[in-house]
Amino acid sequence: MKTQDYTVSITVKATAQQAFESINNVTKWWTENLEGHSKKLNNEFTVRFGDVHMSTQKLVQLIPDKKVVWLVTDSYLSFVPDKDKYEWTGTKISFDISSLDGQTTIQFTHIGLTPKLPCYGGCSGAWTGYIEGSLLKLLTKGKGTPELKVG
Numbered sequence: 001m002k003t004q005d006y007t008v009s010i011t012v013k014a015t016a017q018q019a020f021e022s023i024n025n026v027t028k029w030w031t032e033n034l035e036g037h038s039k040k041l042n043n044e045f046t047v048r049f050g051d052v053h054m055s056t057q058k059l060v061q062l063i064p065d066k067k068v069v070w071l072v073t074d075s076y077l078s079f080v081p082d083k084d085k086y087e088w089t090g091t092k093i094s095f096d097i098s099s100l101d102g103q104t105t106i107q108f109t110h111i112g113l114t115p116k117l118p119c120y121g122g123c124s125g126a127w128t129g130y131i132e133g134s135l136l137k138l139l140t141k142g143k144g145t146p147e148l149k150v151g
Helices: 017-023 119-140
Strands: 006-012 033-034 044-049 052-062 067-077 092-100 103-111
Touching: 017 067, 017 092, 017 103, 033 067, 033 092, 052 092, 103 119
Parallel strands: none
Antiparallel strands: 006 103, 033 044, 044 052, 052 067, 067 092, 092 103
């Protein structure tokens, strides 16, 4: 039986380069609460959503205008049972970019985020909001709706 990793895609009137640059500009669509860097191969960055979610990502694959992959090297989710609080650690977050007829599609996949995990419902819903909402707005209106900086 094949694993069902969480996936969602958006198609926009934008270039692959615009999509690639927007994805890597994490503070403009995911969260302003970012420490580190998110634009070059092997960069590492940590995001925080209050005391609910913390994760550190390392850029492990970066193909300009085609693909971005983050490896989650550390994580903490306060809203799941104790044994599952680190379940994002070791998962990968992938953005595949393709263009056709003046439109660009971003296929987002959180590899390892499957329905069997306790955070799947909340995490998949949040990802849908950030990809279909904030990232889409960044690409179509020039301004996303990231989690605002605390402090």
